[in-house]
Amino acid sequence: MCLGAALGACAGAGGGGGYVAVGGAGRSGPVDASPTGSVTMVPLDGPKGGGTTSPGTAGSPSGATDSGPGPAQADGSPLPSTPDPPSPTGTRTGADAGAGTNPGAGDGRTTPAPAPPDPAPAPTAPPAPAVLSWGEPVTADGDQRWCQKVTVGFRNSGGTAVRSGSVTFGTHVIGALGIDWSTVRTSEALPVPIGAGARTDHTWTVCLDAWRVPLGMHIETRDLSVQWK
Structure with missing residues (x-):
């Protein structure tokens, strides 16, 4: 009714x-x-419980439906939430470690950087040429009046050995009264090789033609010149 x-x-x-x-x-x-x-x-229609609407229904601006309370324990209290697993810390291994050190290595191994090339050796300067010097001739009487023993000291202060050359002596013909009548030049070979920084002495027997030195005259070798290479 x-x-x-x-x-x-x-x-x-x-x-x-x-x-x-x-x-x-x-x-x-x-x-x-x-x-x-x-x-x-x-x-006739509508939600039970006094006609009220819960947040998130059709009257909610978001239009989302409330999912309701979560699961509960036997005594009605909500279940404890499970904490999120902790973030991994410490040393990276495997693919992570390999990816951090070398993007191109996928097996976790670290590829060492290539060794730098050996520096090019500095160019070596060519050795200095030979530099030959000599002293004054030291003379001594020979077996004949037209011969004389001549000793000369040589020193190579360069960086290369002296391998060839000649020495030219200037021999003077002296009369009985000390008059210098003539000068005769003769050449002899150098005592080669003379190494870089080496010093050597050598003695030659310098002789003139007998007719150039008449009886009562003698010879004296007073000067010299050297060519070498």
């Missing part, structure tokens, strides 16, 4: 003065269906 009265009231509110048939099937004619007592309105 309450439900029928409610429906009748809704129909009457539509502006057409609606009526609801109430009573036995044999009665006819209009019946006033307006409620005369207290009426309890029962909603």
